[in-house]
Amino acid sequence: MGNNVSVGLLGLGVVGSGVVKLIEDHQEKLTHQLGLDVDVKGILVRNLEKNRGIDVDPTFLTTNPEDVLHNPEIDIIVEVMGGVEEAREYILKAFAAKKHVVSANKDLVALHGPELQEAASRNNCDFYYEASVAGGIPILRGITDGLSSDHIRKIMGIVNGTTNYILTKMNNEGISYETALKQAQELGFAEADPTSDVEGLDAARKMAILCRLAFSMDVELNDVEVKGISNISLEDLNYGKQLGLTMKLIGYADFSNRKLDVNVKPTFLSDSHPLASVNNEYNAVYVYGEAVGETMFYGPGAGSLPTATAILSDVVTVIKNMQLGVTGNQYLEPHFTKKLKGSAEKFAQYYVRLHVKDEAGVLSKISTLFNESNISFKRILQNPMKENKKAEIVVVTHQTSLESFHNAMNQLHELEVVYEIKSHYKVEGDAAE
Amino acid sequence: MGNNVSVGLLGLGVVGSGVVKLIEDHQEKLTHQLGLDVDVKGILVRNLEKNRGIDVDPTFLTTNPEDVLHNPEIDIIVEVMGGVEEAREYILKAFAAKKHVVSANKDLVALHGPELQEAASRNNCDFYYEASVAGGIPILRGITDGLSSDHIRKIMGIVNGTTNYILTKMNNEGISYETALKQAQELGFAEADPTSDVEGLDAARKMAILCRLAFSMDVELNDVEVKGISNISLEDLNYGKQLGLTMKLIGYADFSNRKLDVNVKPTFLSDSHPLASVNNEYNAVYVYGEAVGETMFYGPGAGSLPTATAILSDVVTVIKNMQLGVTGNQYLEPHFTKKLKGSAEKFAQYYVRLHVKDEAGVLSKISTLFNESNISFKRILQNPMKENKKAEIVVVTHQTSLESFHNAMNQLHELEVVYEIKSHYKVEGDAAE
Numbered sequence: 001m002g003n004n005v006s007v008g009l010l011g012l013g014v015v016g017s018g019v020v021k022l023i024e025d026h027q028e029k030l031t032h033q034l035g036l037d038v039d040v041k042g043i044l045v046r047n048l049e050k051n052r053g054i055d056v057d058p059t060f061l062t063t064n065p066e067d068v069l070h071n072p073e074i075d076i077i078v079e080v081m082g083g084v085e086e087a088r089e090y091i092l093k094a095f096a097a098k099k100h101v102v103s104a105n106k107d108l109v110a111l112h113g114p115e116l117q118e119a120a121s122r123n124n125c126d127f128y129y130e131a132s133v134a135g136g137i138p139i140l141r142g143i144t145d146g147l148s149s150d151h152i153r154k155i156m157g158i159v160n161g162t163t164n165y166i167l168t169k170m171n172n173e174g175i176s177y178e179t180a181l182k183q184a185q186e187l188g189f190a191e192a193d194p195t196s197d198v199e200g201l202d203a204a205r206k207m208a209i210l211c212r213l214a215f216s217m218d219v220e221l222n223d224v225e226v227k228g229i230s231n232i233s234l235e236d237l238n239y240g241k242q243l244g245l246t247m248k249l250i251g252y253a254d255f256s257n258r259k260l261d262v263n264v265k266p267t268f269l270s271d272s273h274p275l276a277s278v279n280n281e282y283n284a285v286y287v288y289g290e291a292v293g294e295t296m297f298y299g300p301g302a303g304s305l306p307t308a309t310a311i312l313s314d315v316v317t318v319i320k321n322m323q324l325g326v327t328g329n330q331y332l333e334p335h336f337t338k339k340l341k342g343s344a345e346k347f348a349q350y351y352v353r354l355h356v357k358d359e360a361g362v363l364s365k366i367s368t369l370f371n372e373s374n375i376s377f378k379r380i381l382q383n384p385m386k387e388n389k390k391a392e393i394v395v396v397t398h399q400t401s402l403e404s405f406h407n408a409m410n411q412l413h414e415l416e417v418v419y420e421i422k423s424h425y426k427v428e429g430d431a432a433e
Numbered sequence: 434m435g436n437n438v439s440v441g442l443l444g445l446g447v448v449g450s451g452v453v454k455l456i457e458d459h460q461e462k463l464t465h466q467l468g469l470d471v472d473v474k475g476i477l478v479r480n481l482e483k484n485r486g487i488d489v490d491p492t493f494l495t496t497n498p499e500d501v502l503h504n505p506e507i508d509i510i511v512e513v514m515g516g517v518e519e520a521r522e523y524i525l526k527a528f529a530a531k532k533h534v535v536s537a538n539k540d541l542v543a544l545h546g547p548e549l550q551e552a553a554s555r556n557n558c559d560f561y562y563e564a565s566v567a568g569g570i571p572i573l574r575g576i577t578d579g580l581s582s583d584h585i586r587k588i589m590g591i592v593n594g595t596t597n598y599i600l601t602k603m604n605n606e607g608i609s610y611e612t613a614l615k616q617a618q619e620l621g622f623a624e625a626d627p628t629s630d631v632e633g634l635d636a637a638r639k640m641a642i643l644c645r646l647a648f649s650m651d652v653e654l655n656d657v658e659v660k661g662i663s664n665i666s667l668e669d670l671n672y673g674k675q676l677g678l679t680m681k682l683i684g685y686a687d688f689s690n691r692k693l694d695v696n697v698k699p700t701f702l703s704d705s706h707p708l709a710s711v712n713n714e715y716n717a718v719y720v721y722g723e724a725v726g727e728t729m730f731y732g733p734g735a736g737s738l739p740t741a742t743a744i745l746s747d748v749v750t751v752i753k754n755m756q757l758g759v760t761g762n763q764y765l766e767p768h769f770t771k772k773l774k775g776s777a778e779k780f781a782q783y784y785v786r787l788h789v790k791d792e793a794g795v796l797s798k799i800s801t802l803f804n805e806s807n808i809s810f811k812r813i814l815q816n817p818m819k820e821n822k823k824a825e826i827v828v829v830t831h832q833t834s835l836e837s838f839h840n841a842m843n844q845l846h847e848l849e850v851v852y853e854i855k856s857h858y859k860v861e862g863d864a865a866e
Binding site: 032033297308 | 459463578728730731738742749750762
């Protein structure tokens with residue numbers, strides 16, 4: 001290593017441009033920390049002619065991946081191209097060429113993280129991917145370094161900015177899901193095809209990555225149960241307000257008795273929960289550790305420069321490891337064999353909204369039915385409806401197992417005084433509950 | 434290094450006991466991460482007979498510091514004894530004996546951090562002190578590693594749990610400062626002599642430590658301007674509620690044009706600011722980076738086990754460095770020569786509460802006076818008072834320099850329609866303002 005370390009980029013989109021800009025703008029700080037310069041030599045692009053609004057030496061641009069992957073001057077590959085198969089192939093080639101890799105690619109890391117980590121290790125290379133979860137928030141370091149001595153028991157994350165923006169707008173401005181989605185698209189917070197965000201898949205990828213690191217277990221994307229936000233109605237948000245509850249799309253992971261429950265679901269949070277006031281496009285990850293208790297990491301979950309700071313912090317770590325001669329030491333065998341909780345082992349409170357016959361004794365019948373599944377109520381709201389002889393009932397239960405809750409829901413369908421189960425959501429309080 | 438690394442403790446109070454307990458309880462995780470066992474061999478105490486409610490091999494206890502500092506089996510010294518001079522002496526001896534040190538001692542690090550860091554480096558030893566700021570929150574790592582590539586511009590911290598508890602109680606329950614302090618003392622959130630907490634000195638120590646790491650500048654404790662919370666009245670908190678402002682004791686640091694402003698002051702935060710909803714004894718540090726934007730790290734600022742997790746995470750880092758043979762590499766010369774901002778370079782909004790004559794034209798006179806200092810009003814509240822011919826006026830200004838604000842305050846004292854300036858506080862909005 002001489003007076004500089006050179007980085008090669010795979011991709012020069014929004015995040016890639018941010019990386020180039022940050023390396024230039026923050027060179028003084030990098031040089032101070034590392035005692036050498038960091039520069040970019042070689043960028044894989046699809047189109048050599050495209051104007052990206054940043055100054056790049058055009059001789060560094062190439063459409064041939066080998067020009068970057070086998071450039072002997074390049075030590076570190078930054079993968080910001082997205083997609084899965086091609087990215088995986090290039091990264092494996094990079095490791096084979098003894099180059100370190102920093103990736104922002106959550107799809108790839110969620111699907112192939114363990115394979116890539118193992119390949120890195122085998123080649124004495126570093127593989128970091130802080131930017132793949134919650135953009136600019138240093139949450140992976142928080143878990144692996146900051147809380148390294150603790151037993152992490154629970155993670156709850158607002159790890160998708162698009163859905164948080166939509167839910168915040170619906171909640172604060174009383175606009176519909178469709179209108180809020182359209183606004184998010186106009187502002188660039190949602191993509192033209194928003195499916196992966198609004199249906200929770202993007203959040204699920206991040207939860208798989210978080211769980212692996214937090215619980216030292218080979219969690220796969222398929223282990224994450226997913227439900228999106230596209231069916232959420234303003235009626236439920238308004239009832240939430242009356243009950244002191246705020247709706248968020250929560251990535252939830254609970255590890256106890258050496259078994260894991262991990263899912264992504266729209267969830268009502270008690271207003272006093274630290275995540276409840278995380279608004280707009282912001283992300284936050286709440287981590288509950290046995291010894292440390294409640295912690296939360298908050299910040300921007302996406303964006304060119306925030307994501308680039310996470311990538312560049314990984315680059316700084318790699319360069320320090322290179323200088324100390326200690327690259328390739330991250331890989332840790334999972335400590336626990338994967339075991340997932342069954343529905344009798346998953347506990348939560350629930351919110352249920354029902355349309356029922358507006359007649360005497362209805363609430364008593366419903367309450368009896370829940371009691372038979374050992375579920376008791378914490379809160380009840382009942383309103384007459386405009387339609388004749390119809391009432392709307394909202395209940396919030398005490399803690400119950402998912403099994404009991406499913407059981408009660410099935411029986412509720414059969415009860416003749418119930419017209420319809422309009423909605424039901426998990427409710428999470430603060431840790432004290 | 435064999436199959437284990439041994440730790441020596443200086444002190445076995447609340448935090449020391451937590452460290453012993455955590456090393457025992459989390460041994461499995463430590464062994465998995467490190468491939469070796471961690472144990473405690475040697476604890477310096479003042480009183481061998483005292484019952485501490487934990488199981489410790491009594492042969493490890495000693496009242497002679499040399500037994501710990503020169504025990505050849507001990508590689509890492511954990512300093513949790515508190516105080517300054519003795520702790521400094523022992524730590525310097527530890528480095529001379531080539532032992533690594535992890536400290537939770539904010540008083541010591543605030544006063545002698547650079548000297549100790551330098552001594553560590555000279556002896557190829559590690560010196561970490563994550564627990565000295567904001568207890569269980571991994572904020573020092575967040576700044577030095579997570580945001581290593583960014584230019585940090587602003588830090589705002591709720592870094593003292595005692596004062597946050599008192600202010601939360603006053604605000605939520607409408608009780609006086611004295612009553613809230615008494616409750617905090619009964620619950621163990623405040624000490625019998627609460628001066629160092631309530632007058633802001635404890636927070637100032639933490640800000641000095643944070644500033645050194647965030648801004649790479651030799652900030653000293655004396656550079657931190659300090660004002661405490663003991664004069665805060667319920668009247669001001671209530672006006673704050675009307676104005677959408679919450680009072681917090683904020684450690685504030687602003688670095689721009691290569692000059693620093695650092696202080697600890699009771700501050701009104703806009704309710705939408707991420708720190709405004711940090712309540713009770715919790716701590717949080719808000720960090721604004723040029724590229725990343727707004728981030729926040731939240732968690733418990735004190736307590737036996739939370740603080741012990743931070744200490745033990747440092748111990749894990751030291752052991753990893755030992756295994757890789759790379760200890761003693763943390764020290765970084767400050768990048769910037771210390772320059773502090775003058776009052777013409779410090780900008781904020783201000784809240785001012787006045788008692789004035791209740792007669793026509795008063796507000797106009799006051800407003801004219803502020804305008805002459807180039808200060809304009811953002812919000813005004815005026816209420817008649819029970820006392821005859823007296824009114825209470827509260828104003829919130831737009832951004833102004835501290836110099837202009839002082840100027841206006843001095844002139845306000847002279848204005849004959851003003852009976853008294855009851856209070857004035859800095860106001861901080863969200864980053865967007």
